Amino acid sequence: MIKTKIDKEFIVKIILTTFAFSSLLFLFLIFSFILFEGLPLFLKVGLKKIIFGFKWAPTKGSFGIFPMIISSFFVTFGALIIGAPLGLSCAIYLSEYSGKKMKMFLKPALELLAGIPSVVYGFLGVIYIVPIIRNNFGGAGFSLLATSIILGVMILPTIISISFDAIMSVPKTYREGSFAMGATKWQTIYKVVVPSARSGILASFILGMGRAIGETMAVIMVAGNALKIPTSILDPLRTLTGNIALELAYATGDHRMGLFSTGVVLLVIIMILNYIANFGIKRRVIK
């Protein structure tokens, strides 16, 4: 009798393990699919000509995506410049200043921000931000600036929730110790709380960057999608993700493979960012 009971447990364990690893399988499939489709072009044209090539004319045999790599990094850092201070202040306010009731209202509201579809962000960008930039600063309005603002708002939930968790996990006793020595609230925050939560806060920035660099829909709508390296924040640009989404519908042959190569580069960048972020988070958890 006892034996059958153990067997049932064992079966449950096997099933759960299988399901758990199936997500890993999906990751593996996506990975191999993109590599399988994109790598041949790297072998054919050459890594250097793709990554450092300036000209993207896939139907004429030029597959340079350097301007897009640079553009992707520009919008990502632009998003960080806008999102990081906003997000960190919000996390600090939530954890240190807001009362229980305010927290109960603000946290769900911020989580809702993460649930808004990206096309809606893009829509808002086209209707409001682009015209405001066009009318006040000149240019077409579809620009690095507009994209950074939209992405900056979109990465807020990521930055806020992860840095909030990091700040909340700083022991209450650290704060008390600091207060007891006559520190003001603000002195305690910037001398004790934020430094103690540093690795988690950095991880939140990096995950936010990962989200910004991978965002597609909203970016296409406000970036202008011009194929060049932007020289001012009012210039239009095209990101790696935008390139794939814009052209995949009609691309064939080498052109199609070129888009997958863009995907490979994107994948590598995001993996590196995630690896760095995980490293930061893990160190904090182990401590």
Added chain:
Amino acid sequence: MDIKIQVENLKIFFDKNEVLKGVSIDVYRNRITGFMGPAGSGKSTLISAFNRMIDFEEDVKIEGKIYIDGVDIINGDIDGVSLRRQIGTVFAVPIPLPRSVFDNIAYGPRLKGITDKTELNELVRDSLKKAFLWDEMKDRLSMSALKLSGGQQQRLCLARSLALKPEIILLDEPCSGLDPISTAKIEDALNELKKEFTIILVSNNTKQIARISDYSAFFYMGELIEYGPTERVFTFPSQKQTEDYISGKFG
């Protein structure tokens, strides 16, 4: 004898819960005053009113008066931050900041705006000496404070509060997590320190109170049951509850 802290009919409510029910007590200068009583007796709450750490709790209401050197710190025009720069506090669990030994002690003085290197060095050395920690720490000032033993950490916390040059030191069950040897070192330090400071020691350990305090107060359920010279309280307690508590019948 000088009165350092004078409490008049102090009532403290958490939400609607009356945790202190009208306590009046005089704490004398340059003496160790022991606050004892079972958990929930209100002794720690009273301490947190002295340094206004109680302000960080939510839904607190305070009635009554606390005078320190004649200044009303509850209703008067004084803010918690400047008050805490004149009162040192040591908690039950030693809580060094995740920094070096030196930086932990220099933290308070630096907040006050002291940046002069020699002045800070002197403060750190003096504070460590007074907390009986200098000999152990003099070669390890740059070590992380988190690597010290529990007893050393607690003496570090004591040193840290001394660096503020306070007049009052509040200790909230400072030895509850320490072994007898570490406890003895803290007690030795306190016996020296009372020459300079007014010390309030909160403890569950009646033997410790009997050993080192000059005056003893017994709290129970938010009320001050008995207060007087330690010798008198422990040999001829005037209240039945005090006698039961110090003889170990409850607590």
